[in-house]
Amino acid sequence: MNMYKMENNMYKMENNMYKMEKNMYKMESNMYKMENNMYKMENKMYKMENNMVKKENNMALLDDGWQEVDGRDAIKKEYVFINFIEAWSWMSSIALESEKNNHHPEWYNVYNKVEVIWSTHDVGGLSLLDIKMGYFCDNTYKRHEQNDY
Ligand SMILES: C[C@H](O)[C@H](O)[C@H]1CNC2=NC(N)=NC(=O)C2=N1
Numbered sequence: 001m002n003m004y005k006m007e008n009n010m011y012k013m014e015n016n017m018y019k020m021e022k023n024m025y026k027m028e029s030n031m032y033k034m035e036n037n038m039y040k041m042e043n044k045m046y047k048m049e050n051n052m053v054k055k056e057n058n059m060a061l062l063d064d065g066w067q068e069v070d071g072r073d074a075i076k077k078e079y080v081f082i083n084f085i086e087a088w089s090w091m092s093s094i095a096l097e098s099e100k101n102n103h104h105p106e107w108y109n110v111y112n113k114v115e116v117i118w119s120t121h122d123v124g125g126l127s128l129l130d131i132k133m134g135y136f137c138d139n140t141y142k143r144h145e146q147n148d149y
Contacts, residue, residue, distance in 0.1 A: 050128070057131040066134055069117060073125030075134060076117045082145040087112050093140045094133075103129045 058075070062068070066075045081087040087109060094116075098104045106117040116137060118130035 054126065054128055054131065057128070058126065061131060061134045061138075064138055069119070072119065074117050074119030075126065075130060076115060077134070077137070078113060078115045079137070079141055080146065081112045081114075084111050086144050086146075087114050090114070090140055090144045094137060097136050097140075098133070101129060101133065103133055105133070 061075060066077045068074070069076050079087070079090065081090065091107070091109065091114060094105060103120070106119070108115045118133050119125065120127035120130055
């Protein structure tokens with residue numbers, strides 16, 4: 001009779017082992033899912049942070065005379081120089097930096113005035129590159145003779 005009991009106990013133990021193993025697999029699978037969700041959340045956080053930085057920088061530029069373009073996700077500003085040569089020389093500096101960043105302006109020049117628009121065509125709106133180039137335009141402008149009437 002002890003033999004039967006022992007055998008029976010053995011079966012029970014074996015059965016419990018299987019159950020534990022199954023649970024382990026489930027736990028492992030849940031861990032992977034949680035990890036995956038964590039990555040997704042982290043990714044969302046990065047995107048939100050990036051958008052916040054973009055908005056903050058954008059606001060700062062708007063304070064510096066940049067305007068939003070009607071009906072477009074783009075910013076524009078008009079610069080006035082002392083003459084055509086100053087305007088063209090400033091445009092050359094911007095052109096070189098644009099090539100470096102592979103990010104190019106939309107602009108319109110008449111004599112000593114240049115209107116610049118920044119927008120990222122690849123994403124159909126503003127990106128951090130536009131803001132970076134906006135700052136570059138302003139900083140370069142400071143080194144040119146101006147005519148602010
Ligand atoms: C193919 C080339 O890299 C892309 O078209 C670049 C070039 N310059 C650019 N300039 C701007 N302003 N926006 C862009 O999306 C852009 N894309």
